Amino acid sequence: xxxxxxxxxxxxxxxxxxxxxxxxxxxxxxxxxxxxxxxxxxxxxxxxxxxxxxxxxxxxxxxxxxxxxxxxxxxxxxxxxxxxxxxxxxxxxxxxxxxxxxxxxxxxxxxxxxxxxxxxxxxxxxxxxxxxxxxxxxxxxxxxxxxxxxxxxxxxxxxxxxxxxxxxxxxxxxxxxxxxxxxxxxxxxxxxxxxxxxxxxxxxxxxxxxxxxxxxxxxxxxxxxxxxxxxxxxxxx
Numbered sequence: 001x002x003x004x005x006x007x008x009x010x011x012x013x014x015x016x017x018x019x020x021x022x023x024x025x026x027x028x029x030x031x032x033x034x035x036x037x038x039x040x041x042x043x044x045x046x047x048x049x050x051x052x053x054x055x056x057x058x059x060x061x062x063x064x065x066x067x068x069x070x071x072x073x074x075x076x077x078x079x080x081x082x083x084x085x086x087x088x089x090x091x092x093x094x095x096x097x098x099x100x101x102x103x104x105x106x107x108x109x110x111x112x113x114x115x116x117x118x119x120x121x122x123x124x125x126x127x128x129x130x131x132x133x134x135x136x137x138x139x140x141x142x143x144x145x146x147x148x149x150x151x152x153x154x155x156x157x158x159x160x161x162x163x164x165x166x167x168x169x170x171x172x173x174x175x176x177x178x179x180x181x182x183x184x185x186x187x188x189x190x191x192x193x194x195x196x197x198x199x200x201x202x203x204x205x206x207x208x209x210x211x212x213x214x215x216x217x218x219x220x221x222x223x224x225x226x227x228x229x230x231x232x233x234x235x236x237x
Contacts, residue, residue, distance in 0.1 A: 010034060011071075011124035015106050017114060019161070021121050021130055029106050033074045034124065041068040067160035069122065069129050075099050075152040078142055096149045100138055103154065107133040122158065131158035180227035190216045190225075197227050 014025035043065040050057040142151035191201035208216040
């Protein structure tokens, strides 16, 4: 069955118990109303140290913080919309307070198997964001005669979360001060490999020792060689 091209798919928060977030989610929180907008924050951090009696300094990169995704989620049971909310309670009641509790259960409560809150992935249009909930501020804005909330606004911030293997692949670091691993291909020579990684073929002796190579001149195709990081002072010697 073809989807209606004029119908905007609902934002979904898929919940997983493994960082890989593979396969079907353990649970899904589908919003009632899509957000009018969302914001992504990117931040690079630079060292703040500056020498005494200096008027300026060279900016030195320290790290890049994970992305922050900010969303305002609306839960409403005032009857002002004909849109039927889904994924409320198993009983089907559109109870705003219980709906908020369901959100908190899926995003903030510790999972006994992994000893931390579950892993999340937010999907909406081209937005596909692997994350964890960083913070949520809940504002109840409308109430019925019994004092039960009929409308809630959730100001949420989700922090980007990526497993190490994907992070390392994305960073694609090639500098000599980080750890490298290479699979030997036909025709590879150790001095040429150390030249490519460290900028100096003379390191082939140390790398041969690290990898317990009896004959570095005849590398076996398919061998996984390790190239440990070299500090700046070692390179300058």
